[in-house]
Amino acid sequence: MIKSVLRTLAVLSIAALTLGACSSAEDTNAPASGVTLTFGDQVKGLQVLAEASDAFAGADYGIEWAQFQGAAPLFEAVKGGSVDTGYAADLPTLQAISAGVPIKSVAAFKSDGNGNVIIAREGSGVNSVADLKGKTVTVSSAKGSIAEYLLVRALEEAGLSYSDVTVQYLLPTDAQAAFVSGNIDVWATFGIFGNIGLSRGGTLLVDGTDGRTTGIGILSATDAALADPAKKTALTDAIARLDKAVQWGQEHPDLWAQAIAKANNTPVETAEVLVQQGNKSTTALTPDVVADIQVVADTMNGVGSLQPNVDVAATSDPSVYPVR
Template structure:
């Protein structure tokens, strides 16, 4: 849980032990003479794999280092501790971090169709509908305030249930994956590669985030310190445009992208193809429409006590980086 990271007793040494952080040669397009280095926060090598496979950073006039984490919570901790310049997450983890006092601004929106987030159950489970979740334990990955938790809260409300009608337990994705595979977990709200693996290891999709059940928005954010550095801010603006190019590349090179996921993440080829097809499709400025949609997410989660205090989404954005 990210709550009150401004006062969290997390040492930088311990923080760096959670991640592999270093410059990738293909990202160091400007050569060793560059005076600007962006330390880009990432989850499960998602952005790193994407930009390297697409060659999007070729010709960049700055250096890039990657700060890799298993989930959003430790990534936001890294930003708070000054170990990463940028954030990368779905909408609710970003809101949770802002509510918890992490000093950053969202600078660009990402968009997908919501299929990458889902609630899965064991194949032999007697849970056949969302209404069957009443009274059940549901494991949510990863920390309080994940996008999987929003999906759970939203579909419960849509089906006439209260959030208190289920018993929520939080587990990091890798721990939850192992428990689900061994049959210790019956219902699991998860996302991305963990959802794909869970379905491959005896899971059945109960419901996913498509058709507006989640907003489909994610965010790239930047620490207040990075935004106050004109050179880093300019480099970040360039990176966001290149990331948009990389996402466009995936739409016409899904096989190549899937191969890169296999090579860099060690994923099963079938899972890699699923992930390649579920990637965010574009990078967008944070418009009033984006802010309004994500504000609905914030308001729902605040109403059930998960997001406290609430966040003003529009005021938490810096729209000057990506016009």
């Protein structure tokens, strides 16, 4: 059984590469009112949950899904105008805003943060975060990744500074190939890619639990979509439906896992790992949530990785989140 799961993780990696090579769009509903929202997603994470829960049944607008292997290419598509709304972790969203991508944060998703990991290759001589001093750490997928924030926090916990390590950036599939082949020793990554690394001889140094990461994922929307009354109304309804989808996933983890398994042609045992790492709830961008995200921005600005800094409250639109 274990060997089967490990083999399947490798298959999922190939699927991620295929999805990430270029964005793809899939119609969930035919647009009934002439309005269509294009959702930027990462490796079908949100799409599978929405479709398994039938979240958009009866919607009077269309939904298209555009798939990417990481946040960096997703926000390139947003910047290019081909995506209306995108889902990513807090720091990649902040990085996009800092870089001038015309978006506002409109909703938050909460997970345990255990899908974010720093792993070391067996035989590397790195057995703890304290051993990272003077080492090179590969971060996926680009500057401003949630994996980079985990690295900063983990170094602080170990009494080290960000300048104690050398950071290089690689997209997840490229980093995975380098890690498996022994060309990199330490990898900060997330989701299925971390699971693959661990299954291929990696050792877990630390994950994103215990406050090392916020566990917050952000749904953002383009300024153009927010300026379109019909799209803004559709987006509010879509968030309400995604909230119900997340609740459905918590109530039916077995069905959610089966949906992931079917979508990726993988055994349920593998999919259950992704379910355990998935979102547990949605929330509005309340002052407390905004304050938590601002800590992330300030921390990364302090190490020179988020320039210029981001005013989270000023770049959020809490009015989009549906009133309960």
